[in-house]
Amino acid sequence: MNSNSSSPNTAVNAGDANIEHSCDVLIIGSGAAGLSLALSLANYCRIILVSKSDCNEGSTRYAQGGIAAVFDERDSIESHVQDTLEAGAHLCDEDVVRFTAQNAKSAMEWLIEHGVPFDQDNSGDGNNRYHLTREGGHSFRRILHAADATGEALQITLNEAVSQHPNIHIFERYNAIDLIKSEQASNHCKGVYVWNRKRQQVEVIRSRFITLATGGASKVYQYTSNPDIASGDGIAMAWRAGCRVANMEFNQFHPTCLFHPQARNFLISEALRGEGAKLVHADGTPFMEKFDPRKELAPRDVVARAIDYEMKRLGADCMYLDISHKPADFIVKHFPNIYRRCRSLGIDITREPIPVVPAAHYSCGGVMTDINARTDLDNVYAVGEVAYTGLHGANRMASNSLLECVVFARSAAQHILARLDEPTSEEPISPWDESKVTNSDEEVIIQHNWHELRLFMWDYVGIVRTNKRLERAMRRIKLLEQEITEYYSNFRVSNNLLELRNLVTVAELIVRCAMQRAESRGLHYNLDYPERSGSASPSILTPLKSNSTPEPGNLTGGFER
CATH class of the missing domain: 3.50.50.60 (FAD/NAD(P)-binding domain)
Known part of the structure; x- marks a missing residue:
């Protein structure tokens, strides 16, 4: 403080x-x-x-x-x-x-x-x-x-x-x-x-x-x-x-995250495409014109799916973003942070294309x-x-x-x-009770569950989905919830445990919303429902009504049926 x-x-x-x-x-x-x-x-x-x-x-x-x-x-x-x-x-x-x-x-x-x-x-x-x-x-x-x-x-x-x-x-x-x-x-x-x-x-x-x-x-x-x-x-x-x-x-997948083992989270700004950068294959061939007349300036969902499709079609680890046709001083002036980061990894963006892949970016x-x-x-x-x-x-x-x-x-x-003058309540708050928990003796469980959750969400609930993939993801989420509930109920909290508890809840919410949507629209693309439906409405989930603070182990709160 x-x-x-x-x-x-x-x-x-x-x-x-x-x-x-x-x-x-x-x-x-x-x-x-x-x-x-x-x-x-x-x-x-x-x-x-x-x-x-x-x-x-x-x-x-x-x-x-x-x-x-x-x-x-x-x-x-x-x-x-x-x-x-x-x-x-x-x-x-x-x-x-x-x-x-x-x-x-x-x-x-x-x-x-x-x-x-x-x-x-x-x-x-x-x-x-x-x-x-x-x-x-x-x-x-x-x-x-x-x-x-x-x-x-x-x-x-x-x-x-x-x-x-x-x-x-x-x-x-x-x-x-x-x-x-x-x-x-x-x-x-x-x-x-x-x-x-x-x-x-x-x-x-x-x-x-x-x-x-x-x-x-x-x-x-x-x-x-x-x-x-x-x-x-x-x-x-x-x-x-x-x-x-x-x-x-x-879930928005940013089309262009730097593909490099030493920079797995580094974003390559969409502004490069706004200033003329082209998405190309390894041999320099542009491909966005096959997917959308706006090419590189199409919305992110279109560009991310295009890159994902080309990677899978060619069995490639990445695609490339090329702005090297612009003057070097223009590139360095407008994108100094990207230029410096790429140079530190041996990539000169004024002379060569940048290896890129889509990555989960925004909820x-x-x-x-x-x-x-x-x-x-x-x-x-x-x-x-x-x-x-x-x-x-x-x-x-x-x-x-x-x-x-x-x-x-x-x-x-x-x-x-406008509400600061409203009366306040002095209702007491019960202190946190750790009398029935102990220190964790198997932190490896958290790490294992963490990696399993993130991997099957990427494989089954990623850029392209199917009903079967969503069902598989939900089955695994339910198993993880049981393990995490037991763990959370018996051991003292930690950063990793709290984050895992929240992530498995979020994963269930993502999958349940995806299961509700019998169409493909925007960032949600389901091969079983490839077309957009005629009506557009949000996917809304409502928890069971509760007047109390969740007890340890209550991960999702339940759903209205």
Whole structure:
């Protein structure tokens, strides 16, 4: 926790066991969504910001391309809306898409006010306009960016502002375990159990309002562009507490992750294709024209399936992305981060193509929220990749993700600020009970289950699916749930156990949503249903109603039948 002068309330009992903290707003997650919300609220209330790692780690930091917003006079909000609806395979909520596009420019101006250093285009007309790039699915150049490391610039800038604010208290290296339901009001949460990784103990954070900003769940797959912490924690916690989830079958696989044994998570930004890079075979032959008239600028689901198809057809380990036909100084100026990283691995992108493969990248589904980021629980909000707002539909358009984080963080902040005068409850919270558990004696079980889960999710619930593959995945998930339930019930928690518990829940939600969808649409492609159906509706799962906090071993919460 930082050493700001206005500390949150902390009660300590029985020789440092049973520590309880309290605040007005608890934010779980320290990426673009969590940091933006914290800064929007900080002048008015006490905030605890929980980060599973340190505050500079997370998916935001690795976002390269940029943030979409209409700044060009030739562009329009309507064009941004229509591009998003088209990329989302017309499964988006149009009202939410329009709300996001309408608020995009003001959200970017808010970031600029906080010092995010977007690249500027000094064209000589004295306007000092921002340089805009174009990515797949966009009709115009509308991507604000900071070279090819926009996420890192955003993360560093917001984190600096958050760390200096006296009302924001940062808890680093804490895992959120479960939301604590109220016994007096079934639709309300009193706080959260968290695991202090440094002290190896469970603590309680009591809060009037709780926001999940935990990111996505791409770690459920064997190959991913995400950092290790993207384990679906917020989705699983919300589900166990009684929140609906939607569209979990739509996992975006980024088409171009660097294929190299020393850089398995390094993303090759879509902005390269926006600036003319071509997808080619090993002999330099382009192939995207066979799949879509937009070629390299087709939406990500189309490009990822095309690469996957060509790899399987040719028995190749990877395809290639070639921008070497552009001038070397142009490449180095616009993509310095990618250029340096590839050069460090012996690849000169100014002279040779980049080996690439698809990798799990983004969860388009999540915890259902309204336009103010409210979940089914009265005082619990969800912002960013953890949430299903209706913005992305069946496929997320490039550079709408960081945009969603900032727009909905600001919307949630306004809604929370309007509720700060509501009466608070002093209902007691039971301390974490470890009297019936022991230290683990077989950590290998966790590691084995972890690898098995991620591998069969990649093989059976990946870019291309079938009914039989989904059934096989569900059978294995049920077996894993039994083992993990037993393990969680008998041993003290650890980082790996908590993440595995959440990942197996997320895996079940993904497969159940996929089984509901008897069509192929966007990111969900099922060989048994290769055509798109005439109607478009989200896949919604509803947990069994429960008024209590999940007990150890209750992994999924059950389903309404």
